[in-house]
Amino acid sequence: xxxxxxxxxxxxxxxxxxxxxxxxxxxxxxxxxxxxxxxxxxxxxxxxxxxxxxxxxxxxxxxxxxxxxxxxxxxxxxxxxxxxxxxxxxxxxxxxxxxxxxxxxxxxxxxxxxxxxxxxxxxxxxxxxxxxxxxxxxxxxxxxxxxxxxxxxxxxxxxxxxxxxxxxxxxxxxxxxxx
DNA sequence: GTTCTAGAAC
DNA sequence: GTTCTAGAAC
Numbered sequence: 716x717x718x719x720x721x722x723x724x725x726x727x728x729x730x731x732x733x734x735x736x737x738x739x740x741x742x743x744x745x746x747x748x749x750x751x752x753x754x755x756x757x758x759x760x761x762x763x764x765x766x767x768x769x770x771x772x773x774x775x776x777x778x779x780x781x782x783x784x785x786x787x788x789x790x791x792x793x794x795x796x797x798x799x800x801x802x803x804x805x806x807x808x809x810x811x812x813x814x815x816x817x818x819x820x821x822x823x824x825x826x827x828x829x830x831x832x833x834x835x836x837x838x839x840x841x842x843x844x845x846x847x848x849x850x851x852x853x854x855x856x857x858x859x860x861x862x863x864x865x866x867x868x869x870x871x872x873x874x875x876x877x878x879x880x881x882x883x884x885x886x887x888x889x890x891x892x893x894x
Numbered sequence: 895g896t897t898c899t900a901g902a903a904c
Numbered sequence: 905g906t907t908c909t910a911g912a913a914c
Contacts, residue, residue, distance in 0.1 A: 742895060770896075827895045846896095848908090888909085 745769075746828045750780055758809065763802055765809060765835075770844040772836065772854060775813055779806050779833040786829050788822060788865070788875045796869060799833075803862045806835040813837065820862040823853055825883040833862055838894075849887045855894060858886040 738744070749755050750764045757777060758765040768776040779802045785791065791799070803820055810818040816837035826832070836854060845851065852858060858878075869875055878886075 745895065 775837040777835040824878040
């Protein structure tokens with residue numbers, strides 16, 4: 716049998732104009748799309764949007780994103796301090812609605828998706844979407860940068876020194892550790 | 895970010 | 905035999 720069922724989803728701008736990669740709708744931009752997805756929306760104001768993580772790694776897992784376009788942590792400077800604190804505060808307010816759960820607030824050192832996003836995640840890690848070692852390590856090692864720490868660093872250094880790609884990979888492939 | 899899978903490792 | 909890992913996805 717000829718199994719010609721090749722996957723050809725990923726990104727496709729609708730018209731297959733050629734072999735060139737179309738970065739419109741590329742998976743790394745998916746967060747920007749999710750920001751305006753009513754099914755995921757939790758809260759929204761003029762500064763930020765809060766959505767449910769599409770693949771929650773715990774019972775409660777939200778993302779706080781700025782309306783302002785900030786691609787990554789390297790783009791941050793002192794002028795963003797107020798915004799980051801606001802994002803953290805909104806995250807805390809949301810987490811307060813689930814008093815029986817413990818939460819952490821933080822950023823991934825090397826996220827795959829564009830647009831900075833603050834993870835608001837309960838610490839049960841009870842979810843069918845938490846499948847791999849990488850998933851676990853990304854929330855339990857120093858790959859997860861607490862919002863407090865990030866804000867403090869930005870305040871003191873004026874920018875955020877990011878992990879090298881190699882260090883990040885190393886953290887994600889560390890042996891699993893019991894919390 | 896996810897899914898799928900071949901090959902390595904156990 | 906099962907588990908783990910790294911790489912491709914047109």
